[in-house]
Amino acid sequence: MSYAESYQQARREPDQFWLKQAQSLAWYKNPSIGFATDEDGNDRWFPDGELNTSYLALDVHVEQGRGDQTALIYDSPMTGTVEHIRYSDLLDQVQRCAGLLAQQGVQKGDRVVIYMPMIPQAVVAMLACARLGAVHSVVFGGFAAKELAVRIEDASPKVVLSATCGLEVGKTINYQPLLREALALAEHQPEQVIVWERPEQPLTEAGLLRWQTLLDSAEPADCVAVKATDPLYILYTSGTTGKPKGVVRDNGGHAVAMRYSMSALYDVQPGDVYWAASDVGWVVGHSYIVYAPLITGCTTVLYEGKPVGTPDAGAFWRVVEQHQVKVLFAAPTAFRAIKKIDPEGEFIQKYNIESLRTIFMAGERLDPPTLEWTEQKTGKPVVDHWWQTETGWAIAGNPVGLEQFETRAGSACMPLPGFNVEILDADGRVQPPDTQGFIALQRPLPPGCLTTIWNNQARFESGYLRQFVGYYVSGDGGYKDADGYLYVMGRIDDVINVAGHRLSTGEMEAVIGAHPAVAECAVIGIRDELKGQLPLGLVVLKDGVYVDDDELSTELTQRVREEIGAIACYRQTVIVNRLPKTRSGKILRATLRKMADNETYTVPSTIDDPSALDEIQPLLTSNA
Numbered sequence: 001m002s003y004a005e006s007y008q009q010a011r012r013e014p015d016q017f018w019l020k021q022a023q024s025l026a027w028y029k030n031p032s033i034g035f036a037t038d039e040d041g042n043d044r045w046f047p048d049g050e051l052n053t054s055y056l057a058l059d060v061h062v063e064q065g066r067g068d069q070t071a072l073i074y075d076s077p078m079t080g081t082v083e084h085i086r087y088s089d090l091l092d093q094v095q096r097c098a099g100l101l102a103q104q105g106v107q108k109g110d111r112v113v114i115y116m117p118m119i120p121q122a123v124v125a126m127l128a129c130a131r132l133g134a135v136h137s138v139v140f141g142g143f144a145a146k147e148l149a150v151r152i153e154d155a156s157p158k159v160v161l162s163a164t165c166g167l168e169v170g171k172t173i174n175y176q177p178l179l180r181e182a183l184a185l186a187e188h189q190p191e192q193v194i195v196w197e198r199p200e201q202p203l204t205e206a207g208l209l210r211w212q213t214l215l216d217s218a219e220p221a222d223c224v225a226v227k228a229t230d231p232l233y234i235l236y237t238s239g240t241t242g243k244p245k246g247v248v249r250d251n252g253g254h255a256v257a258m259r260y261s262m263s264a265l266y267d268v269q270p271g272d273v274y275w276a277a278s279d280v281g282w283v284v285g286h287s288y289i290v291y292a293p294l295i296t297g298c299t300t301v302l303y304e305g306k307p308v309g310t311p312d313a314g315a316f317w318r319v320v321e322q323h324q325v326k327v328l329f330a331a332p333t334a335f336r337a338i339k340k341i342d343p344e345g346e347f348i349q350k351y352n353i354e355s356l357r358t359i360f361m362a363g364e365r366l367d368p369p370t371l372e373w374t375e376q377k378t379g380k381p382v383v384d385h386w387w388q389t390e391t392g393w394a395i396a397g398n399p400v401g402l403e404q405f406e407t408r409a410g411s412a413c414m415p416l417p418g419f420n421v422e423i424l425d426a427d428g429r430v431q432p433p434d435t436q437g438f439i440a441l442q443r444p445l446p447p448g449c450l451t452t453i454w455n456n457q458a459r460f461e462s463g464y465l466r467q468f469v470g471y472y473v474s475g476d477g478g479y480k481d482a483d484g485y486l487y488v489m490g491r492i493d494d495v496i497n498v499a500g501h502r503l504s505t506g507e508m509e510a511v512i513g514a515h516p517a518v519a520e521c522a523v524i525g526i527r528d529e530l531k532g533q534l535p536l537g538l539v540v541l542k543d544g545v546y547v548d549d550d551e552l553s554t555e556l557t558q559r560v561r562e563e564i565g566a567i568a569c570y571r572q573t574v575i576v577n578r579l580p581k582t583r584s585g586k587i588l589r590a591t592l593r594k595m596a597d598n599e600t601y602t603v604p605s606t607i608d609d610p611s612a613l614d615e616i617q618p619l620l621t622s623n624a
C-alpha cells in the first residue's frame with residue numbers, strides 16, 4: 001500500500017487498518033476488536049487480544065528456524081568486548097532470568113525496576129519481565145540516586161535489578177552506593193535487589209543478591225499470556241513539574257506498532273542488522289534496541305560506547321563495517337560531536353560503510369548543517385523523524401518503507417499512518433499551512449502510544465488531553481507547509497533537550513531552590529552548538545545573604561549532579577536581582593530564553609515590570 005493509501009485508511013478506518021497490521025504477529029488469541037475506550041475514557045487497542053511480548057521477540061523466531069541467527073551483538077569499546085548472542089541463546093538466558101524472578105515471587109502485574117548499564121543483561125532483564133507479564137521500569141544508568149529513588153517510590157517494584165557498575169570514558173560508576181542511597185531515600189522498599197557483578201567492579205555492598213549465583217538454581221520460566229491492554233512497561237520521563245511522569249505502554253498495541261514501524265518507516269526486514277545508538281534507559285532504547293528489532297527478527301546492536309572518544313570519531317563507522325549495519329539511528333548530537341572532531345569526514349573514509357542504507361536521526365531538532373554534513377560525508381540518505389517517550393514510535397518521518405519523499409532540511413517530513421497531526425492555535429482552531437501553533441494529534445492515537453500515566457490518570461488527562469478536546473497535545477510547537485511537511489520547532493513548555501536527553505527545568509529549579517542562599521530561581525535551556533541546549537540557572541539570593549558567585553555556582557552545579565545526574569550538564573548560574581514576571585507571578589522563561597539566544601522577542605503585555613528584563617539582558621548576553 002502506498003503512503004497516501006495507508007495514511008487515509010488509518011485515518012478513516014483505524015480499526016480495519018490496525019487489525020490488519022496485527023495479523024503479522026503470533027497472538028495467543030487474535031484480536032477481533034481494534035480500538036475501544038476503557039472505563040477511564042482512555043483509548044485502548046485490541047482489548048480482546050492475548051499475547052506475550054517476550055514470545056514475539058524470541059520464541060517465535062526460534063520456532064520458525066531463526067535460532068542460529070544472531071539476535072544481539074554486544075559491542076563494547078569500554079571493555080573491548082564484541083559478543084554475538086544467537087536467538088536460541090538469548091531465549092535461554094531470558095527463560096532463566098524469568099525463572100530467577102519467578103523464584104523471587106515476581107508475578108504478572110508486579111513491577112521490576114531495572115537500573116543497568118548497556119550490557120546484554122539489561123535486555124535479558126526487560127524480556128524476562130515481559131515473559132512473566134511483570135511490568136519493567138528501566139531507569140537510565142546516568143541518573144543519580146534521588147532520581148532512582150523517585151522512580152522506585154512511584155513504581156513500587158517487588159524487585160530491583162541492577163549491576164555493580166556502569167562504565168563512562170575514563171571512569172567506573174559504582175552503582176552500589178547509588179542503590180544504597182536510593183533505597184534510603186525511598187519509602188517503598190523492594191523485597192530484593194539483585195545485582196549483576198561485572199568484572200570491572202566487584203560486589204561489595206551487603207544486602208545485595210548476586211544475580212549470577214541466583215541463576216544457578218533458577219528454572220527456565222515459560223511465557224505468561226497477557227491481555228493486549230496489560231502494561232508491558234513504565235518509562236519515566238521529564239514533565240513540566242519536578243516529578244517525572246511514568247509513561248505506561250501496553251503489550252498489544254506496542255508490539256503491533258513496533259512491527260509496523262520497522263517495515264513502513266525503517267524499511268527493515270527479518271535478518272537485517274539494525275543499530276540504534278542510544279541507551280536502554282531511553283524510549284529509543286526500549287523501542288529500537290530491544291523490542292522492534294527483536295519482534296521483527298533482526299539483529300540488534302547493543303553499543304556500550306560513545307560516538308567519539310571510544311576510541312575516536314570513527315567509532316560509528318567501525319561498528320557499521322564490522323557488523324554490516326543496514327540502518328543506523330542516533331541523535332543529531334552524536335553526529336555534531338563526530339563532525340566537530342572530524343569535519344572532513346576522514347574517519348568515514350577509513351571504513352567500508354556500504355552495508356549502510358539509511359541514517360535516521362531523532363531525539364532533538366536536526367539542524368540543517370548537521371543533516372547536510374552527514375549526507376555529504378557519508379553519501380547516505382538521512383531521515384529526520386520526530387517522536388516522544390509518550391508515543392513510543394515516530395509521529396512523523398520519511399516513511400521510506402512505503403514511499404520515499406524528498407528531504408526538506410528542518411522538516412521531520414510526513415505524519416506516519418495513524419498519527420493525525422494538526423496545528424492548532426490557542427483556541428484549538430486548526431491552522432492553515434505555514435502557520436505556527438501547537439502540534440496536536442487527533443484521537444485516537446495509534447497503537448503503541450501511552451495509555452496513561454502510572455498512578456496518575458488525572459495527570460494524563462490534564463497534561464495531554466484537556467487542553468484541546470479530542471486531541472493529544474504534544475508539548476511541541478511547529479507548522480506544516482503547503483505540501484504537508486511537518487516542521488517541529490521545539491518545546492512550548494518547560495522541558496529542555498540536552499544532547500538528545502529530555503530534562504525538566506522544573507526539576508533543576510527544585511534542586512537549586514533548595515539551596516539555603518537561594519530565594520528563587522528559573523532554569524532555562526539556552527542554545528548550544530554541540531548539545532542543542534544547555535541549562536542555565538537565573539538565581540535570586542535571599543535578602544542579606546552574601547555569597548561568592550563562583551562558589552555558589554560550583555555548589556549548585558554539584559547539587560544538580562548529585563540529585564539529578566551529570567547528564568543534566570548544569571554548569572551555568574547567573575545571579576540576578578529579580579526575575580521578570582507577569583502580573584500573575586509567572587516567570588517569563590520563554591522571553592528569557594529568546595533573550596539568551598539572541599533571538600528577537602516581544603515584551604509580553606502581561607509583564608509586571610519591564611525594567612526587570614532590561615536589568616537581566618546584559619547579564620544574559622554576556623553569558624551567551
Ligand code: COA
Pocket residue numbers: 140141142143166168169173277278279282284306307308330331333334337362363499500501565566567568569
Ligand atoms: N552513566 C553515568 N554517567 C553518565 C552516563 C551514564 N549512562 N551517560 C552520561 N553520563 C555522564 C557523563 O559521564 C558526563 O559526565 P561528566 O560531566 O562528569 O563528564 C555527563 O553525564 C554528560 O554526558 P554526555 O551527554 O554523554 O556528554 P559528553 O560530553 O560525555 O559526550 C556526546 C557528548 C555528544 C558524545 C554525548 O552527549 C552523546 O553521545 N550524545 C548522544 C546522546 C544520545 O544518544 N541520546 C539518545 C537519545 S535518543
Ligand code: AMP
Pocket residue numbers: 237283361362363364365366384385386387388389390412474475476488489490491497500501502
Ligand atoms: P523524548 O521523550 O526524550 O524522546 O523527547 C521528546 C522530545 O524531543 C520531543 O517532544 C521534541 O521536543 C524532541 N524531539 C524528538 N525528536 C525530534 C525531532 N526529530 N525534531 C525536533 N524535535 C524532536
